Amino acid sequence: QVQLVESGGGLVKPGGSLRLSCTASGFTFRDYSMAWIRQAPGKGLEWISYITSGDPTIYYADSVKGRFTISRDNAKKSLYLQMNSLRTEDTAVYYCARSLRWRFDYWGQGTPVTVSP
């Protein structure tokens, strides 16, 4: 069955960097667009980045544009999020999700990121 497993979260100081990974299984990864969505503690969902399949087109939310970079490695069936210049407001659980057409039909369990001095 479809599985998405995130990793790479942790505690980092403001201004620091982290690289999140999402490993996919149970479907043909290269055929699907993928996304990162985050959820700050006690808050709602915030979409932050999207990468299409094929020759990828990439989108970012304004809140992370210029600081975060999404990428994918179809051979490794993996999605990545390079996060630089982290701020305290980036503290959240980060989910990767598969996009079927435009909707998010499968989600990983999430990886927590804490940005704190």
Next chain:
Amino acid sequence: EIVLTQSPATLSLSPGERATLSCRASQSVDGYFAWYQQKPGQAPRLLIYDVSNRATGIPARFSGSGSETDFTLTINSLEPEDFAVYYCQHLSNWAFGGGTKVEIK
């Protein structure tokens, strides 16, 4: 940029009752509208897509409707496992609404 506003923020109901959740878009939108359910400590789960289509494995008590700026998720006869937070979403910037918590009265 489309903004989605969900109401009410909290809905207190008893098992067996009907839940009606609303999501209003800041401008008229097309049919690329979805609803998700999230339980504490879990990832969100897709319930409804393209306004009214149930996702795979979603029970028939969940239904979606609406058009232009007003969209509704209806849960007929709430089951204990339905008490959760529900989010609406539109294709535009993949925006999410702020969520409605359905709690046990």
